[in-house]
Amino acid sequence: MPLDKDSLAHVAIIASPAIGDSLLLMTVAHNLRRAGSNVTVFGAHIHALRAWFPGFDIRPALPPDQASEVLRDYGAVVQLHEARPLPEPHAIHPRALILEHLCRMRSPQSMAQRLVEYCRAELGLLDPEKHNGLVPPAGLVHRSHQARVVIHPTASTPDKCWLASRFVTLARRLRDEGLDPHFIISPAERPQWEHVQELGLGLPALGGLDEVEAWIFGSGWFIGNDSGIGHLASNLHVPTLSLFMRQGGARTWRPDWGPGRILVGGDYIPTGKLKEKLWKYALTPGRVARDFSRFRANGSWPSPYAVAAAGAAMPAL
Incomplete structure (x- = not known):
């Protein structure tokens, strides 16, 4: 009531x-x-x-x-x-x-x-909308770096994380296709990921969450695990490919503001415990790359954000 x-x-x-x-x-x-x-x-x-x-x-x-x-x-x-x-x-x-x-x-x-x-x-509100009030600060240009692919390889718990080595393989494949992949990780996680720079992959040193948001806002694409940063990218209407363990979890927790696609690694694995252990092995870099290629070819999405007047600058790469 x-x-x-x-x-x-x-x-x-x-x-x-x-x-x-x-x-x-x-x-x-x-x-x-x-x-x-x-x-x-x-x-x-x-x-x-x-x-x-x-x-x-x-x-x-x-x-x-x-x-x-x-x-x-x-x-x-x-x-x-x-x-x-x-x-x-x-x-x-x-x-x-x-x-x-x-x-x-x-x-x-x-x-x-x-x-x-x-x-x-339950609250009795008339005509509620699927929007949360987010408005980009002035001066930011939406998806200004069309080739830049944000890769977020971590999550709140290890069971949600695709294999780190496969994220790296995927990033190298995307780079060979002419895209510009960059890994987004927290400062605490950075030591475990610094090696990607030796492979010619991006690892921007960003500050607070607002700077991360601005950087994603200017990026062309996002690939990541079931995580809050995936919701952030979707909230910014950056096309988002999200990797999930289970179909049920993907159905409930998929990012659902901007254009998005989900890829479930445990679809054909029979039990919950096996899904948790094996989904990240069943999901190959080739499958993710092919799904991402189809996603990109699916069409272009008009930006819901007008180009803001000069103001705050995009964070430096």
């Missing part, structure tokens, strides 16, 4: 510590704001990207020991997962809306679309 208007007049959004989940939950924040709600977003990743979400009240992550005091004047509190980042949201606020059921429901829809339907069916 939709909530009463008073509860939705002043809403706190508690963003996840995961990048992808944070971007997805901003769909709810955006649609509440469109409907006239006064929305405050708490979260480290969204706070780092606050320049990309103009008009939102975005604050750093909320420490759990301060949550009761900070949230007491809000009509409702929205959190995606039951126990994170706030471990007991129902004990903190009487109108805590936990969206975990959307993650577990049987549905062909992506999480991005499920959140739109949640806004319509």
Whole structure:
């Protein structure tokens, strides 16, 4: 049943510590704001990207020991997962809306679309849209480096990661085809990937998440694991090829803002445990390269972003 208007007049959004989940939950924040709600977003990743979400009240992550005091004047509190980042949201606020059921429901829809339907069916919002309020800062040019392929070879857990050696093989193949592949990794992961530079592959030294976002925004393509950076690329409408272990996980968690394609490594592997162990071996660099080639040949997509006036510059390569 939709909530009463008073509860939705002043809403706190508690963003996840995961990048992808944070971007997805901003769909709810955006649609509440469109409907006239006064929305405050708490979260480290969204706070780092606050320049990309103009008009939102975005604050750093909320420490759990301060949550009761900070949230007491809000009509409702929205959190995606039951126990994170706030471990007991129902004990903190009487109108805590936990969206975990959307993650577990049987549905062909992506999480991005499920959140739109949640806004319509459970929050009672009229005409919600699959957009989260992201607006590029002035001066950035969308997909200005058409040949540049961003490769993101890591993820939140090892089971989601395709083999590192196969990402390198893929990148070398793309380079031989005239493309310009670059690996995007965190500063902590950089020592394990510096060897790719000796092979003539890109490994840009980027700073904060906002700089990573600007760099991806100017890139032509994205290939990566099931990860938050894949959602970020999709959110920026950079065509995205995502590698998944299972069809069910791909159906729910596929990036679903911009043009995208998924490739599932465990399609023909019989059990869950075997899929987890073997999918990354079953998925070959040749198969990924061929799928990516078909994706690129599928057509050109008009950019949803107008070229902004001179302002912030693209980060240097």
